Amino acid sequence: MARSLVLSLTLALVFTGMVSARDWNILNQFKGLKPTTTTSQNGVASVKGPNLNGYCESWRVNVELHNIRDFTVVPQECVWFVQNYMTSSQYDDDVERAVDAAILYLGKTCCEKKKCDGMDAWIFDVDDTLLSTIPYHKSNGCFGGEQLNTTKFEEWQSWGKAPAVPNMVKLFHEIRERGFKIFLVSSRKEYLRSATVENLIEAGYHSWSNLLLRGEEEEKKSVTQYKADVRTWLGSLGYRVWGVMGAQWNSFAGCPVPKRTFKLPNSIYYIA
Numbered sequence: 001m002a003r004s005l006v007l008s009l010t011l012a013l014v015f016t017g018m019v020s021a022r023d024w025n026i027l028n029q030f031k032g033l034k035p036t037t038t039t040s041q042n043g044v045a046s047v048k049g050p051n052l053n054g055y056c057e058s059w060r061v062n063v064e065l066h067n068i069r070d071f072t073v074v075p076q077e078c079v080w081f082v083q084n085y086m087t088s089s090q091y092d093d094d095v096e097r098a099v100d101a102a103i104l105y106l107g108k109t110c111c112e113k114k115k116c117d118g119m120d121a122w123i124f125d126v127d128d129t130l131l132s133t134i135p136y137h138k139s140n141g142c143f144g145g146e147q148l149n150t151t152k153f154e155e156w157q158s159w160g161k162a163p164a165v166p167n168m169v170k171l172f173h174e175i176r177e178r179g180f181k182i183f184l185v186s187s188r189k190e191y192l193r194s195a196t197v198e199n200l201i202e203a204g205y206h207s208w209s210n211l212l213l214r215g216e217e218e219e220k221k222s223v224t225q226y227k228a229d230v231r232t233w234l235g236s237l238g239y240r241v242w243g244v245m246g247a248q249w250n251s252f253a254g255c256p257v258p259k260r261t262f263k264l265p266n267s268i269y270y271i272a
Contacts, residue, residue, distance in 0.1 A: 228254030
C-alpha cells in the first residue's frame, strides 16, 4: 500500500512537471522586468530584454527553416542576438557542418574527374555564400535592425573588399577539382561584374565556368524567378545541376528543383 502511494505521488509530480515545462514560455518570464535600449552609431535602436536568448534563437532558427518569411527588418529586441551569432564561432561551426554535408554528398554523385563528361554542374550564390557581408554590417551597425540601404550596400560591394565565408574556399575547390562546372548565380547587378570578379579572386576563388549577374531585363524579375530561370537555362543546355548552395531561400525556390540544396545561415535580411 505504502509503495503504491509513493509510486502514485511520484507519477503525479512527473506529470505536473511535464505540464509545467510544456506550458513554459520565455516571454512570460519578462513580466515586470524592464528591457534596456541601446543605440548604434547610426542611430538604430536595439531593445535588449532580460534573457531574450531563447526567444531570439527561436526566431533565428525559424528564419532558417523558412517558417518566417518576407521580413523587412530583424525584430529590434533580437538585433543584438543576430549580430552576436553572425560574428561568433558558432556561425563558423554551422557553416563548416554544411560544408561537411556537401562534401559527403559529393562522394555519392557519379561525377569524378576521370568520368565527368563536362555537363555536371554546381551552383553557388555569392553574397554570404562565397563572400561575407559581415564587414558591411559591422561598419554600419545595423545587422538587420533597419532595411538594407541598397545604395550604400552596392557602393560597399564595388570596393571589392569582402572576405571569403569561412570554409567555403575549401569546398569550392573540392567541387571544382572533382570535375564539376561551377556556376556563380548572384542577384548583384551587372555593373558590379569587375569588382565582383576581382573580389572573388582576391578571396581565393578562381576557375568558375560562368558568373551570372542581373542585367536590366533580369532586374524586372524577382530574385527567385531570376535564379529559377538560370537553372532552367542550364538544363536546356544539357547540364545536370547536382547541387545549389546559398544563404537565401531564393537560391532554391521555383522550378526546376535542384537535386540537392545546401542552405548557409543568414538571418540578417530576407530577399525574395
